[in-house]
Amino acid sequence: MKDLKISKKKPSYPISDKLNDYLSEYNRNSKITILYDDLLRFQGAITVYDKDDNDTLWVRVYFSEFDRAEIDLSLKKVYTRLHSDGNETSIPFLNVDAIDYCTFGNSKPFRIKVRNILNDNYTYFYVKKADASRIYGLELEHMLSPYNLNFMVHGNTLIEEHIAGIPGDEFIKTMLNDCTESEKSQIAKEFVKFNERCMIRLLGDMRAYNYVIVPTHDFDHVVFKIRAIDFDQQSYEGKFNVYRPQFFKENLKLVELVTKKFKKESIDQYKIEERSIVAKRMISYNDRIDQLLDCMVNDTISNPEHIKLLKSKIYDYTLDLKFKKSQNMGQIVKNALSFVKRNYENVNTKGF
Known part of the structure; x- marks a missing residue:
């Protein structure tokens, strides 16, 4: 990698x-x-x-x-x-x-x-x-x-x-191998969803030491969640893969776990689940998230080279012309979230 x-x-x-x-x-x-x-x-x-x-x-x-x-x-x-x-x-x-x-x-x-x-x-x-x-x-x-x-x-x-949890690099190094196969499958699922969530809202640099694994004891098993703890690289970099944790070498063992545990159909299912959850949250926070995005659109949080590269790469990924027309990072983030929300609403409309 x-x-x-x-x-x-x-x-x-x-x-x-x-x-x-x-x-x-x-x-x-x-x-x-x-x-x-x-x-x-x-x-x-x-x-x-x-x-x-x-x-x-x-x-x-x-x-x-x-x-x-x-x-x-x-x-x-x-x-x-x-x-x-x-x-x-x-x-x-x-x-x-x-x-x-x-x-x-x-x-x-x-x-x-x-x-x-x-x-x-x-x-x-x-x-x-x-x-x-x-x-x-x-x-x-x-x-x-x-x-x-x-x-x-x-x-x-x-x-x-403080966000409590086990640092991702420490968990991967000392605890992952001791997890049961069922737990490993659950961790792999969570990593797919975490990867998708970071990509959607353009949170970058999620190397293993920038997130934590949070184990929660249910009545008959342990549920693992992944939480970001560093938000310094929010929508700054131009390389699209910086916003996809799967492409960092520090996360290789989790990527291998996903490949071992799931077929493409299951991975796609978990991605769709996460996009739907994000879309629902956007709807529930309606006015507040619109206000935040309006602040971002009118702000400078990156440089022209990064903006030009990122909007081109996301256009290649989505084929949505709105990304090509983005003038700054705020517009790219706004268009990314609108893309997810629009697809969710279209699918649900068709279902009625």
């Missing part, structure tokens, strides 16, 4: 006034007392290793005594707003156990570990630079995938909740 090349440095696109108004209307904007740049004031850091002593590419940062007290309080306030109604009565029972920083990738996030000292339960959230591409990706995931997402924006700062 030939490896796909991703742009080394995707620029960070600012939040337009139109997108900012959208975020305010749907309660995504929130005044917070700490910004991404505040966390860059750390004085030093140590490497974070996993349980097998491998470098995780995260470092644990520390601050001066004066800064740490202020930062801890602000992060606790962010936590209460992200996970509750902002009521600060619980703050005395919260502790910021760790602040980790990752230099790998475009977003350079901070990962915050917050623990409830009364019962030792803890959770994470992330502080990142606000980027229009990522926000569009989060909103499309919220509306078009089976999963709701919780995030807040303030100025140039994005606060994201």
